[in-house]
Amino acid sequence: MTLLGQLRLLWWRKMLETLRAPVWVVMGLTTPLLYLALFAPLLRRLGGGPGFAHGGVLDTFIPGILVLMAFGSGMGAGWIVIDEVRTGVIERLRVTPVSRFALLLGSVLRDVVTFVVPALVVVVVSIPFGYHPHTAGTVLLLVLLCLVVAVTSAWSAALGITLRDIGSLAAVVTGLQLPLTLLSGILLPLSLAPGWLRGLAHVDPLYYAVQASRHLSAGDVADVAVATGFLVIAALAALTLVWATRCYRAATA
Amino acid sequence: MTVGGMSNVLAAKGLRKSFPGRGGPVEAVRGVDLRVRAGEVFGFLGPNGAGKTTTLRMLATLLPIDAGSAHIAGVDVRRDPAEVRRRIGYVGQVGGADLPATGRENLLLQGRLHGASRAAAARRADELVDVLALGEFVDRRAATYSGGQRRRLEVALGLMHSPALLFLDEPTTGLDPQNRANLWDQLRALRARGTTIFLTTHYLEEADALADRLAIIDRGRVVAEGTPAELKRQVGGETVLLRPGPGPTTPDRLRTLLDEQPFVRESRLAGDTLYLTIGDGSRTLPRLLAALAEHQVTLETISLSAPSLDDVFLRTTGRALRDAGTSLAVPAARQEVPA
Numbered sequence A: 001m002t003l004l005g006q007l008r009l010l011w012w013r014k015m016l017e018t019l020r021a022p023v024w025v026v027m028g029l030t031t032p033l034l035y036l037a038l039f040a041p042l043l044r045r046l047g048g049g050p051g052f053a054h055g056g057v058l059d060t061f062i063p064g065i066l067v068l069m070a071f072g073s074g075m076g077a078g079w080i081v082i083d084e085v086r087t088g089v090i091e092r093l094r095v096t097p098v099s100r101f102a103l104l105l106g107s108v109l110r111d112v113v114t115f116v117v118p119a120l121v122v123v124v125v126s127i128p129f130g131y132h133p134h135t136a137g138t139v140l141l142l143v144l145l146c147l148v149v150a151v152t153s154a155w156s157a158a159l160g161i162t163l164r165d166i167g168s169l170a171a172v173v174t175g176l177q178l179p180l181t182l183l184s185g186i187l188l189p190l191s192l193a194p195g196w197l198r199g200l201a202h203v204d205p206l207y208y209a210v211q212a213s214r215h216l217s218a219g220d221v222a223d224v225a226v227a228t229g230f231l232v233i234a235a236l237a238a239l240t241l242v243w244a245t246r247c248y249r250a251a252t253a
Numbered sequence B: 001m002t003v004g005g006m007s008n009v010l011a012a013k014g015l016r017k018s019f020p021g022r023g024g025p026v027e028a029v030r031g032v033d034l035r036v037r038a039g040e041v042f043g044f045l046g047p048n049g050a051g052k053t054t055t056l057r058m059l060a061t062l063l064p065i066d067a068g069s070a071h072i073a074g075v076d077v078r079r080d081p082a083e084v085r086r087r088i089g090y091v092g093q094v095g096g097a098d099l100p101a102t103g104r105e106n107l108l109l110q111g112r113l114h115g116a117s118r119a120a121a122a123r124r125a126d127e128l129v130d131v132l133a134l135g136e137f138v139d140r141r142a143a144t145y146s147g148g149q150r151r152r153l154e155v156a157l158g159l160m161h162s163p164a165l166l167f168l169d170e171p172t173t174g175l176d177p178q179n180r181a182n183l184w185d186q187l188r189a190l191r192a193r194g195t196t197i198f199l200t201t202h203y204l205e206e207a208d209a210l211a212d213r214l215a216i217i218d219r220g221r222v223v224a225e226g227t228p229a230e231l232k233r234q235v236g237g238e239t240v241l242l243r244p245g246p247g248p249t250t251p252d253r254l255r256t257l258l259d260e261q262p263f264v265r266e267s268r269l270a271g272d273t274l275y276l277t278i279g280d281g282s283r284t285l286p287r288l289l290a291a292l293a294e295h296q297v298t299l300e301t302i303s304l305s306a307p308s309l310d311d312v313f314l315r316t317t318g319r320a321l322r323d324a325g326t327s328l329a330v331p332a333a334r335q336e337v338p339a
């Protein structure tokens, strides 16, 4: 069986899992919509002020929210993997000829889908409220963010399979989530930040994703921030996928 | 691989595995030799922590082998693990069913990952639904199954690609007696269809009831190997249980009296019941009865029982297989018999 064939089977197994627990789909949508409803209004007055150069506030804010969604979409993977290690599913699949990479990618692609669908909903819902997304730019933006999902999903799965303990996984994930989010300038543009904070942001890969996203959404596809964002995130995705595949290969329980 | 006209599905020699642990490495498996022949049910019996799962995981390509060699269906496990995976089924101790999916989805996916077409996988799944009696629940989500139903599904998963050898790690642990008996029947049915099975267990009755041949493992070493009958014959004795009736002969006095008889190898008193180990029961029993008559002993109970695998375990390791948690006809507390 080809890698692609295996991938399709394993991805569909994961999709069925998601479709049968639609509560997660709903949960995935509530967070961004709550931000839109309860946080975006706070930004209205800032329109035209420093950091919000492009017209409406939402044009700065929505790309950030999309990055936040991408970042969160993959993070649950580790919990599911721990469950699968515990119930012996991973072990059973490892005694078949199936590729370990396909095993990992099946769940990564599920996370990509569960990101893209609510992301499109958020984009469409925001338009009547003053969001002006550039069409081609938004397509590229979603591609970039799918790579972000791949990074977090593979990273979380690798951690889960290595730590094999929900408590430790939760500690690592939540411990990193807040600083990475704050430093990336997701909620407010970092142009508002003092110099040292802006400098520090450069060690946060999410920062590059956020910068690229704002340009893409505005249609500045040729901006150097876009290329940088793709480079940083693609390199990170490659590294994470290789590492996570190794973890699947070595998994013992 | 053929030895003495019998084809070996599995041949392992000198298997070793140690894990890093506090205060030095834990030697989980310390030089295990095994042979499993085509068509047989091979039992791997041992108490908790004996090294059964570790051995199985090495054979199933899940754990690297520290030392030794293993061939399954002619394929070297260390050299070509991918090919071995095509030839074995593996049902782990913790399970392996994908709980959010239905039983049938589990079966179809397993078949297809092994390279079967959709139609072939569906046919094979139907077959296994019959053999393992999954019909009632196979289209429900596995999360809703009872322990016995789940175990049957897992056995079926291991069989989807008709492997040359099926590994079952403690297939009936945690099942109630009814479910255990059912699964035994189904495993016998599989054997009758030619499936070769390697199962681990810490239940003596299970090894006795299912295994054509078995190896007893203790602390990482195989301490005995053979058919259940051969192993029991090695112990070479049978046990007589006696309980004196009302009268002047107390159990204590009865013991003193019988200890003098040349055919009694050993005796042990537990409460008011006396256990004697004797040689060949059919010849010795009449002499025992004659001796009892001579001393005018009245009996409340007398019974003769063949040696059990527990006796084998006790004899080879000097310890009782207590972890098994099975009730045995004869409480095992006899001291080691000089060989």
Ligand SMILES: Nc1ncnc2c1ncn2[C@@H]1O[C@H](COP(=O)(O)OP(=O)(O)OP(=O)(O)O)[C@@H](O)[C@H]1O
Pocket (backbone or CB within 6 Å): A252, B019, B020, B021, B026, B027, B028, B046, B047, B048, B049, B050, B051, B052, B053, B054, B055, B093, B202
């Ligand atoms: N991954 C591991 N790391 C460290 N020690 C291990 C590991 N796996 C097994 N062991 C140790 O190796 C020994 C053998 O364990 P194993 O699981 O093979 O026993 P078992 O015969 O299957 O027991 P049980 O009947 O309880 O399943 C035990 O002492 C166990 O603690």
Ligand SMILES: [Mg+2]
Pocket (backbone or CB within 6 Å): B052, B053, B054, B093, B169, B170
């Ligand atoms: Mg075990």
